[in-house]
Amino acid sequence: MHKPIATLMILTLSATLQAQVYRCEGPDGRAQFQSIPCNDRPSEKVEIFVPPAPASNVAPRATEAVGESAIELRRRERAEEDARLRARSQEITEQRIRQERFNDLIRDKKIAVGMNKEQVRRSWGNPCRINRTTSTSGSREQWVYCGANYRNDYVHFQGGEVTSISH
Structure with missing residues (x-):
C-alpha cells in the first residue's frame, strides 16, 4: 500500500526538480517568464544557475564529530x-507558593525576608524615613518605621528585596 504512494512521491519530486523556465516576449514587448513554452510567440529556454550552498563556518556539534x-x-x-x-x-x-505565603503575611500585617518594597508597603504602610547607602557592592536602603516611645522598626533592602528586619 505504501510502496505505490512512495513511488508516486518520488516521480512527482523528480518532475518538479526538472521543471523548466521559458522566456517569452509579451504583447507589450516586456519579457515574461513561465513554466511552459509560449504558444503564439517565440520562446527561449532559460538556464537557471543555482549556486551551491555556502560553506558553513559553524563548527560541527561535538556529537556529530563522534558520529551520534x-x-x-x-x-x-x-x-x-x-x-x-x-x-x-x-x-x-x-x-x-512564596507569593501565597507573602499574601498571608500581608493580611496579618507582618513582613518577611524576601518581600519586595511594594509588599512591605502593603503590609506596614509607608516608612517615616528612608536611608540610602551606595557603595561599590551596590545600593542598600533602610526603611525606618517610627513607633511609640522611640521604638523604631528597621527594614533593610538590597536589590529591591528585604534582607533583614530589626526591632
Missing part, C-alpha cells in the same frame, strides 16, 4: 528540553 545518529541527537535534545521545562515549572510553582 540524528535520532540519538534528537532524543538527547528532547531530554534536555524536558529537563529545562521541568525546572521552569518547578520555579513557577515555588514562586506561587
Whole structure:
C-alpha cells in the first residue's frame, strides 16, 4: 500500500526538480517568464544557475564529530528540553507558593525576608524615613518605621528585596 504512494512521491519530486523556465516576449514587448513554452510567440529556454550552498563556518556539534545518529541527537535534545521545562515549572510553582505565603503575611500585617518594597508597603504602610547607602557592592536602603516611645522598626533592602528586619 505504501510502496505505490512512495513511488508516486518520488516521480512527482523528480518532475518538479526538472521543471523548466521559458522566456517569452509579451504583447507589450516586456519579457515574461513561465513554466511552459509560449504558444503564439517565440520562446527561449532559460538556464537557471543555482549556486551551491555556502560553506558553513559553524563548527560541527561535538556529537556529530563522534558520529551520534540524528535520532540519538534528537532524543538527547528532547531530554534536555524536558529537563529545562521541568525546572521552569518547578520555579513557577515555588514562586506561587512564596507569593501565597507573602499574601498571608500581608493580611496579618507582618513582613518577611524576601518581600519586595511594594509588599512591605502593603503590609506596614509607608516608612517615616528612608536611608540610602551606595557603595561599590551596590545600593542598600533602610526603611525606618517610627513607633511609640522611640521604638523604631528597621527594614533593610538590597536589590529591591528585604534582607533583614530589626526591632
